[in-house]
Amino acid sequence: MRIVRALARHETRLLVSLLLWAARRTHGTGSGRVPFPYTRGEGPLMFGLAFVCVIESLTMSVLLRDWPAVHRIVLGLDLYTVVLVIGMHAANVVRPHILDTDTDTDTVTGTLRIRRGAHVDLHVPLQQIAAVRRELRTTHLRAPGELDLPLGARTTLTLELAHPITHFTLLSRQRHIHTVRFHADDPASLADAITRARTAPSPLPDRPAAA
Numbered sequence: 001m002r003i004v005r006a007l008a009r010h011e012t013r014l015l016v017s018l019l020l021w022a023a024r025r026t027h028g029t030g031s032g033r034v035p036f037p038y039t040r041g042e043g044p045l046m047f048g049l050a051f052v053c054v055i056e057s058l059t060m061s062v063l064l065r066d067w068p069a070v071h072r073i074v075l076g077l078d079l080y081t082v083v084l085v086i087g088m089h090a091a092n093v094v095r096p097h098i099l100d101t102d103t104d105t106d107t108v109t110g111t112l113r114i115r116r117g118a119h120v121d122l123h124v125p126l127q128q129i130a131a132v133r134r135e136l137r138t139t140h141l142r143a144p145g146e147l148d149l150p151l152g153a154r155t156t157l158t159l160e161l162a163h164p165i166t167h168f169t170l171l172s173r174q175r176h177i178h179t180v181r182f183h184a185d186d187p188a189s190l191a192d193a194i195t196r197a198r199t200a201p202s203p204l205p206d207r208p209a210a211a
Contacts, residue, residue, distance in 0.1 A: 002171075002172060003171055003172075006170060006171050006172050007170075007171075010118055010119055010170060011084065013091060013118035014084055014087030014088060014090070014091055014118050015083075015087060017087055017090040017091035017093075017094050017095065017117075017118060018083070018086065018087045018090045020090070020094040021090035021093055021094050025094065026093075026094045026095070026096060027094050027095050028095065028098055028113065029096070029098060032100060032101065033098050033099070033100045034098065034099045034100075034193065035096040035097070035098055036096055036097040036098070036099065036184050036185070036186065036189070036190045036193075037093070037096045037097075037184070037185050038092065038096065038097060038151055038182070038183045038184050038185055039089070039092045039093050039151070039185070040185040041152065042089065042092060042151060042152065043089060045152075046085060046086070046088065046089035047086075047089070049085050050082050050085045050086055053078065053081050053082045053085060054082060056078065057075060057078035057079065057082070060074050060075070060078060061074075061075060087118075088117055088118075091117040091118040092116070092117045092151075095115045095117060095118065095121070096115065097112070097113060097114055097115055097182070097184060097190065098111075098112075098113040098115075099112055099113075099190070099193055099194065099197060100112075100113065101126065101197045109125075109126070109127070110125075110126045110197060111123050111124065111125055111126065112124045112126060112129065112159075112194060112197075114149065114159075114180060114182050116149040116151070116182070119170045120149055120170075122147070122165075122167055122177075122180065124159065124161070124165060124180070125165075126194075126197055126198040127162075127198070128161050128162050128163055128165060129159055129160075129161060129162070129194065129198050130160045130161060130162040131159070131160040132157065132158070132159050132160075132191050132194045132195060132198075133157070133158050133191065134156060134157060134158075134187045134188060134191050135155070135156070135157065135158040135181070136154060136155075136156055137150075137154065137155045137156075137158075137181060138153055138154045140155065140181065145164060145175075145176060145177060145178045145179060146177070146178070146179040146180075146181070147167055147175070147177045147179070147180045147181070148181045148182075149180070149181065149182040149183065150181075150182075150183060151183040152183075154183060155181040155182055155183050156182075156183050156184060156187040157181065157182055157183070157184055157187045157190060157191060158179065158180070158181050159179065159180040159181075159182075159194075160178070160179055161177065161178045161179065161180070163178075164176040164177060164178045165177055165178075
């Protein structure tokens, strides 16, 4: 039952993402929150996949024309698959990475929100980031404590965390993460922004006492 609820939540997010995409809005952005997209170049691939699904639907309609009941069921499933494929692309577009900072004179608080469509939404406190670096990877081997979020089989940024944080998978399984690899359209800008945000400004020195 837990798995069913998790899948239902995921599909709901995809459908909501379609509505946001149609309205040209993004999710989770606002004052003080800087979005960093990661979907450049993905659109043609996803729409190509949706086109293949449409062709498959038409083919099945022809093959099942003599079984109208089965035809209606299969057609409904095929059309819903097309909607979900487009929803996956919409979720990637409307749910960018977000850098949310709150800086005062001697401390830095805030969160880097790393996302991958509707199925990953990882909140990383800036204080937990030990290092950030640009690193292009096209192969990823699953390892304990590492979370890889490739887009188009590549990641361009790597975060090393000072202490493990908890990540919940799509099916609500718990993992403890100390390294995160993900993709951004402009990894240099995001890496620089993270570096600036996690570096607390030095407090002003006390004025010397009057003679």
